[in-house]
Amino acid sequence: MNQPQVTLDDRTTMPQLGLGVFQVPPEDTEQVVAHGLAAGYRSIDTAARYGNEAGVGAALAASGLARDEVFVTTKLANPDQGYDSTLTAFDASVQTLGLDVVDLYLIHWPCPGRGETLNTWRAMEELRAAGRVRAIGVSNFLPHHLAELLDAAEVRPVVNQIEVHPYHQQKELRAFNAEHGILTEAYSPLGQGAVLDDPVITGIAGRLGRTPAQVVVRWHLQLGNVVIPKSVTPSRMAENLDVLGFELSAADMAAIDGLDRGARIGFHPDLFNGYPEDFEEGSPARTGVAAG
Numbered sequence: 262m263n264q265p266q267v268t269l270d271d272r273t274t275m276p277q278l279g280l281g282v283f284q285v286p287p288e289d290t291e292q293v294v295a296h297g298l299a300a301g302y303r304s305i306d307t308a309a310r311y312g313n314e315a316g317v318g319a320a321l322a323a324s325g326l327a328r329d330e331v332f333v334t335t336k337l338a339n340p341d342q343g344y345d346s347t348l349t350a351f352d353a354s355v356q357t358l359g360l361d362v363v364d365l366y367l368i369h370w371p372c373p374g375r376g377e378t379l380n381t382w383r384a385m386e387e388l389r390a391a392g393r394v395r396a397i398g399v400s401n402f403l404p405h406h407l408a409e410l411l412d413a414a415e416v417r418p419v420v421n422q423i424e425v426h427p428y429h430q431q432k433e434l435r436a437f438n439a440e441h442g443i444l445t446e447a448y449s450p451l452g453q454g455a456v457l458d459d460p461v462i463t464g465i466a467g468r469l470g471r472t473p474a475q476v477v478v479r480w481h482l483q484l485g486n487v488v489i490p491k492s493v494t495p496s497r498m499a500e501n502l503d504v505l506g507f508e509l510s511a512a513d514m515a516a517i518d519g520l521d522r523g524a525r526i527g528f529h530p531d532l533f534n535g536y537p538e539d540f541e542e543g544s545p546a547r548t549g550v551a552a553g
């Protein structure tokens with residue numbers, strides 16, 4: 262299938278549309294990813310924290326696809342930040358995935374309370390120099406986290422994977438990424454389903470004979486985002502991929518742009534450090550969610 266590709270700043274290319282596997286139970290992941298690959302996905306987004314890297318690797322191995330046909334992203338878990346611990350965690354991830362090389366390795370959260378960003382990044386740069394990862398990037402970084410990193414980095418992050426959907430569009434952060442040659446990769450791109458009943462989106466979908474999810478995925482592609490919708494449902498996986506045969510008009514794009522309300526679903530990147538207490542109801546990291 263002819264899918265759009267984006268060129269990362271360091272000349273690596275990646276598919277603009279991929280399959281996310283957050284919250285896919287480990288025991289189901291091989292089958293889910295196998296369905297995704299059969300549907301035509303050629304980019305899979307996982308993370309050490311998801312606990313399902315083994316299923317991703319098993320599906321890749323069973324697929325018969327050549328290694329360079331599928332782009333694999335995984336992420337360093339927050340407790341593993343630090344120079345030595347990053348190298349050890351990376352070894353564990355590739356072993357679990359059953360791969361020699363990861364296409365994109367991301368720092369999962371900035372975790373400002375841990376104070377390990379620069380040590381972690383030095384290890385990521387070394388992994389890239391050694392050819393063990395093709396590209397390195399970050400996730401959930403706000404401009405001030407990026408500024409600290411860009412000041413010290415020898416290799417700049419090529420991707421910042423952040424929450425973006427019609428109700429939380431992050432226009433300033435996307436502009437900051439673009440200014441610094443960092444590609445925005447949109448996570449929770451469907452707002453975990455929350456935006457699919459919006460009348461503006463259902464209205465556009467009805468007029469174009471498309472589904473709400475297709476309209477939202479198409480909106481991301483036209484913004485230039487890399488987009489990684491998650492689904493465990495084969496028909497939805499296929500639907501989310503079938504977005505190349507239509508285009509949103511400037512008026513439709515503007516109507517969706519108008520839906521932004523700063524409604525963050527995930528943790529606040531300044532407040533979340535990945536400690537157990539951050540996950541508890543009422544923690545500052547979660548209060549920050551409500552505060553946007």
Ligand SMILES: NC(=O)C1=CN([C@@H]2O[C@H](COP(=O)(O)OP(=O)(O)OC[C@H]3O[C@@H](n4cnc5c(N)ncnc54)[C@H](OP(=O)(O)O)[C@@H]3O)[C@@H](O)[C@H]2O)C=CC1
Pocket residue numbers: 280281282283284306307369400401422423447448449450451452453454457472474475489490491492493494497498500501527
């Ligand atoms: N870096 C980070 O911190 C984060 C990264 N991510 C990444 O982003 C990916 C996507 O984000 P995620 O949070 O999972 O949420 P999404 O916005 O992708 O939404 C997923 C939800 O939408 C449903 N869905 C998918 N397609 C359709 C469709 N066509 N019609 C109706 N419902 C649909 C899915 O249901 P079902 O599966 O039952 O079909 C699921 O409930 C993650 O899997 C992960 O890879 C996500 C969060 C944080």
Ligand SMILES: O=C(O)C(=O)[C@@H](O)[C@H](O)C(=O)CO
Pocket residue numbers: 283308310369527535
């Ligand atoms: O899905 C992810 O990648 C996330 O980071 C969060 O949504 C999730 O809560 C988590 O893993 C926090 O570490």
